[in-house]
Amino acid sequence: MALWFGRSGNEVAIVSDSASSKDVSGMTDDSGKEGEKASAIIFIGSTGIAVRAIAPFIKHKSEDPAVLVIDEAGHFVISLLSGHLGGANELTEFISKLISAEPVITTASDIEGAFSVDVFAKENGFILSDFGKAKEVAAKVLRGEKLRIYSDISMENLLKRPGIGEAEMVSSKEIDKADIVISYRTKLLDYEEPVIRPFNAIGLRLTAKRVYVGIGARKGVSEEDVVKAYDNCLKSSGIEPSAVAALVSIDIKKNEQGILTFSYKREIPFITYSAEELRSVDGDFAASAFVQSVTGVSNVCERAAAYAASRNGREKVLVNKQIYGNVTLAVAVAM
Template sequence: MKLSLICFTEAGARLCRNLMAGLTKAGDECQGFGPGEQGLFPVNGSVREWTREQFYQKEGLLFIGAAGIAVRAIAPFLQGKEKDPAVVVLDDTGRFAISLLSGHLGGANALANRVAALTGAQAVITTATDNHGKFAVDLFAKEHGLIITQVHKIKVVSSALLKGETVGFFSDFPVEGQLPEGLAMNQPGTADLYITIKDRIEEERNNSLKLVPKIVVLGLGCRKGVSGEAIKAAVEQVLKEWNISKESLAICASIDIKKEEAGICEFAASRKIDFVTYPAEVLCGAEGEFSASSFVKQITGVDNVCERAAAVCVKESGGGTLLVKKQAMSGVTVALAVRDWKVVI
């Protein structure tokens, strides 16, 4: 994790330096701030100003001091559990490591436990599902790389489990392992979980929570100079027609002559997905049956860009299938492939 630590006393500074050494050894990226101690950056301005800067840059904040300081400092910047970084508070004697904010999705519970292990502190975890030994859907989603489409429904699932009620578990993908207590495979419950790349589910109810794996590969071709907006419109139209969730997009692929195509680069950046390209000879070697175009071959050296790019990319990812063949509109061609994937519990 990318972490920022702040302390306010000499004892806190010693603890901060020791923690940074342990966390860095474990692979974390740490910056420490404190009262002019060796190895720590000075805090310029107020604690609130420091928090504002760090809150949007780091994956986790660690306050070494009173919990009240942390609460007042972070309060103006809270956005929601799917956006907030992990926040942990450790007293400057190293007795208690408190998971204060974003325990599951942000990883504060895990960070508090790691801090406790390094300092000998008692980890303080207040999340109800953890303390009652119940399945935590947000932690499950984080561990499996699943996107929670409606974060406010997490509490619907958690509430049902805490009451001892059954939660239905439905998956469009193979499930390997034993379901946790309280979940029932393919049986509707007080609340339901769906693991799918579908945008719309016919059986979905108000008490249903959808988890989307990022496993769809987007193959793209386009006329030179096509805008990012045109590419976005084409992709969204294909996703809508084929009932594919936009959250499922993992990567986009094309031919190497499009490596710096502004519209594709703009689109990939807007979706926060990687953009990879392949030489024509690699695309020509793609396995499968593709929609051939002599015109495209004359221009690019390969008879189909979007389908072949998606096929090559999904194979590199461990295998998969071409889900949607070439769809053309407004100078853009779109194809979709889906990776081979399963739910491992």
Template sequence: MIHAKIVSFTDRGADTAARAAAVLADAHVERYARTVDLSLRYTSLSRFAQQAMVDCDLIVFVGAAGIAVRAVAPYLAGKAFDPAVVVIDEAGRFVISLLSGHLGGANALTQRLADGLGAEAVITTATDGRGVFAADTWAAAHGCTVADPDKIKHVSGALLRGEMVGLRSAFPVDGRLPARLDLNAPAESGICIGYDTAAQPFAHTLHLVPRIVHLGLGCRKGTPVERIEAAVRAVLRQAGVPVQALCAAASIDVKRDEPGLLLFCARHGLPFDTFSAARLAEAGEGFTSSGFVQQTVGVDNVCERAAVVSAGGGRLLCRKTAMDGVTAALAEAPWRVRFDE
């Protein structure tokens, strides 16, 4: 769920902010009307922006674009980290995508807000303006992490100049490729979809990593997070999977409140799911079996089964790796590269 904060500066702007919040009804929206709520009138806008840049997916300023620019400018961290920032004039006639149009989703949110308000969307990114494929927009829409955002400019620049851009994928590709993307032709700039972020098939290689790997975990009670981190890093190295590919972690239900596991997941922004021994047993056969684990928790293996169940029955990428009281395994959910959706 999107976490959004909307701030307005006039009574008319507060009305527009309320309408904008209604358009984002499926999001968690906080509204800050600085003239309507007297408790906010003399609060620091800079402090508001600083906090919002850290804990929000979307910040909407209802007022002048200059106010928004000055508020967020000191806290910009880069296109891979900044949230979407959108500006709406107080009358609700224009919705402007100001920051993080592609990776942060500001362009799509701008269009959504404009449609809902009956306003005009103002989107200035060149690829959108000229109908050119935007790799970062595609990545965000298809659950991929951009491993090296600084390479986006090379790919987008080549496409805008009308040059061919290469595409290499470790996964099956469905659909007709966007214009000027080629799976075989040599190119100076290109996109590489997969786990190998060290591969350099092009002089300028943009790596997109699908977030489809589920991490299964088990540990002794009271295991510190540092040991869990080390075990996870070991299993990732063994499988040749970057940490950016992780999308969820899972274990058995008796570990649902294990502090080290919860802290590890919080640090990496991973949802943590737990399953009963009976549900883990339903994953079938062929897992690394342990009589001790069977006797202790009621199922012969936790980490491998939890990873596979979390991945919806996906493929086991890496079997149990045991290290300092921690066991970890990886499973991959089914996924394909899809265009023309």
């Protein structure tokens, strides 16, 4: 979405993502609401007008769209709002090159060439919810202090990331010292001492959205059965619900209404694969002659979870086939 201010400062042309346009007088409530739906807003005119226009509609850095300002002569492209999470800085660089203008980016981490935890989270699909702790991490990096990081998944290249400075990975025993904790769990699994204990980390939590829940079910399974099975499985295994990237199964289940309704209400993508695809994944899976006769594979839930994870990293099965009445579930993570 782009807003263009004429020389009088009173005329505004709104160009939406669908490329429709209309003239309005000033930034009205309607145009503000339209802007809330956009992923980016570009003002062509003065920064002052842009600031006054967007002020009533700014919510939080986790929700606000990217906001840019370009002067009428096209000399400067300014990243005004949501530089990292909204992508304004990246868009500013792109448009600047496109129109041969000077990019104006003022976020401290970009000026110093330092590691930005919110950019890192966005690039990896991690969920960042504590912005207060994110500021503490940013300040520590800018002061040149060492970062300590704990991760449940492979982060081999993180320490080589430009601008991260002196950093080290810590073990689960040292998680209390970690500045950043990357995990898909509600509880910490201590691999050195095979016990599960609650997280008590004081660092910034980044939820790794890398978990795939494989589902098998009897034909006509109810939404209620799916809800009970899913919630019980995640709770008992200590999996953070927001870490689930998708619910996965075999393609003959793609129209199973109980699963589709659950997926829609929970806003979890439901992805299905062919029997041939599920057979292609290696692993020691529980086998059922009945399931084989119906679906063409000896196991649906474990194979679906493992296959989905393998398409997004190195797969690791976290929960083997669990039976909950009419539903079977398994859980895998992309490491």
